[in-house]
Amino acid sequence: MRKIADSTVRRLSLYLRFLEEFEGQGIETISSGALAGRGGTTSAQVRKDLSFFGSFGKRGLGYSVPELVQALRQILGLTRHYRVALIGAGKIGSALVQNRGFRRRGFDFVAIFDRDPAKVGQELGGVRVEDVRQLEASLGRNPADIAVLVTPPEEAQSVADRLVHLGIKSILNFAPLQLAVPADVTVKTVNLALELEALAYHLANPT
């Protein structure tokens, strides 16, 4: 498969979200322009994004909403469920696990790890918190597809190394630092302080 830009993949996710809305409203067919309008982009962008993966529309008509939903789910790999492991059961970690939306979209938290003995043994969102020292034992038995890393920054890299060693290929990282991983492992870092600083920049330098 040809290399697809990250920005394209993100837009495809957005399109899927909007299409699901339209589907819920019983809309059968949609044009690239209408889909673009809902997502703040252009019709050409929508068509180009889709064209990397095939031809899904009918000229003169637009796209069948259910067909395009199906196609996007296929493209994005959302026709299956993913087993997600959470490392770090602090405030943000527990908020994530208890969020209904992720499960609904096929991301199932199946294991939770923490270093704090007070947290180990507790249940969060129906999953028992394990000691992070059990990471290898537990994920070795029941592997996860995706790891969500919410440890303090000083532990993040060493946990990431262990996850990589366990064969995990996808990490969602909330620790405010750049993780070093092999090329075949994908890391998405969510750095909230960075987002706030970008907002500060815009306040300090209004256009």
Add this chain to the structure above:
Amino acid sequence: MRKIADSTVRRLSLYLRFLEEFEGQGIETISSGALAGRGGTTSAQVRKDLSFFGSFGKRGLGYSVPELVQALRQILGLTRHYRVALIGAGKIGSALVQNRGFRRRGFDFVAIFDRDPAKVGQELGGVRVEDVRQLEASLGRNPADIAVLVTPPEEAQSVADRLVHLGIKSILNFAPLQLAVPADVTVKTVNLALELEALAYHLANPT
């Protein structure tokens, strides 16, 4: 000021983070190459990013760490504190407010709003939760610089409209939808489902 790419601003934030680390270790001087290595980019990128704002280095020597820290704080607008209002005191909202790191970096949560009467009146991170109906009254009296929006998606747009009307120019949005705002308002959306889906895409389409 010339238009600066978002990616550049984000890298400047990262550089600042690394420089603060170096400063803490008593390192006086750093080359673009060393700074780049720490942040997964290239020396040319570092120099180009900085060049948009001036010349901060000494040829043959590199950059003075404290001077560059100071310059970046100035550029990013981090020499002052920002008043942040939180709308939505659910799991994620309260996790954010109680996070020490934001205050340390100059982002002070000064007001919290929620719709749930059970939450109104409670304290979170030393701030009393107010009824979201008091948004105008409260922020009218004590304005905020930045709003962090963590409401359910169906309320997000109407709250955003009210924030815009109150004169807020910066919104950090956690609701999983595209907010419509005037051009002079900056919105950064953190969409965690989107990040997970991008990871799913990479699992489904390994390179």
Add this chain to the structure above:
DNA sequence: GTTTGTGAAACGATTCACAGCT
């Protein structure tokens, strides 16, 4: 007449490469 799919053009960001300073 409408809307797609797609090469080509325009734009923007990154990388190169080197003159110029220390």
Add this chain to the structure above:
DNA sequence: AGCTGTGAATCGTTTCACAAAC
């Protein structure tokens, strides 16, 4: 000799524009 600052070259993404399909 070492490293910056920057114009030029390269690379990647977005927009344009139009032939082809319905």
